[in-house]
Amino acid sequence: MIALLLRDLKLAFRAGGGFGLGLAFFLIVTVLVPFSVGPQSSLLSTIAPGILWLGALLACLLSLDRLLALDWEDGSLDLLATAPLPLEAVVTIKALAHWLTTGLPLVLAAPFLGVLLNLPVPGFSWLVISLLIGTPAMSVIGTFGAALTVGLKRGGLLLSLLVLPLYVPTLIFGAEVARRGATEMETQTPLLMLAGITAATVALLPFASAAVLRINLR
């Protein structure tokens, strides 16, 4: 299992691996928002938590179609399925590798981009906490979507359509934590909901992903 994780990380960092794609997209979105909505700092600080969350979510979505498709194309998914590793473990590791190469950099970059959007000072810690809790769910849900669409030519569109509705609860509660944190309101309820969604998806979806992958490999 460690070998698979290390291989995926190595592949992501090598040339053409796609590391930084999500991060660059996140950067572009947040840099462009002040240009499009205007320079009023009060307006920017109101919308900052929501924009940062939306940007992170879309950046996550961007790299999903490569998550299993590359392994499917070169045949290594078939070979992994016949290896001693259970497919549940394979998809969990894939999701973890996706989170480490896409989700975690977004979490770390978010506070710096928060400055560009004039995020209120109390909001920074809540933004990082909410993204830290919310992004694993996005990777796990995304892996499920990738497993559903693996083997389809140009499956990216279908993947986005399938995954976006599943992202909505995470987006609602995650952005709510960041918004409440920024306005110094109580954050416990949305934070617990967000953590609950993440815990449930991490616990359940790998089984669903492995099941659909088995069917798709037939």
Place this chain on the structure above:
Amino acid sequence: MTLTVTDLAIARGGVPVLEGLSFALEAGRALILRGPNGIGKTTLLRTLAGLQPPLTGQIEGADDQIAYASHSDGLKPTLSVVENLSFWASVFGTHDIQPALDAFALNDLADRHAGNLSAGQKRRLGLARMLVTGRPIWMLDEPTVSLDRNAVQMFADAVRAHLGQGGSALIATHIDLGLDGEVLDVGPNKAQPKPIDDFDGGFL
């Protein structure tokens, strides 16, 4: 370790392709799978490897025993030859890749990226993967595609050594590898379309 297949029927894309197939593959033996294109050789190998369920019939002795090599080699172009091979070695819990490198003359290419290899070299690397799996039953689907005469000989030697160590191999191929083993021609097992019964006939 004997692989026993009894009265197997398999389908590709929902259409039955082979039926009534029975054979046994004993340790130390090779079975050469033959039959015209599209008869279902790949589907049979995929079924035995556990990638798809059979329609009917039993497969015994296959669990965690099979190393499967498909048409594609499962190589990552940005990883080196050694990295590709070590990855599969650790997935299968074996760690010594040197014999595999030796058997397929990959030592000189060890640090090259797999993306820079020729088609035949990639195939050799793909076949070297079988050696690091440490599994007794090899399932090979057209293993000699794009191999030159030398490499075919290397491959045949590797299979012979594997059989000598008590392993077995089921090989779908159209060329003569010079292995001592039975030929399994699946042509006669082609699935026959169901005769039209009264119910279907009512629609016609």
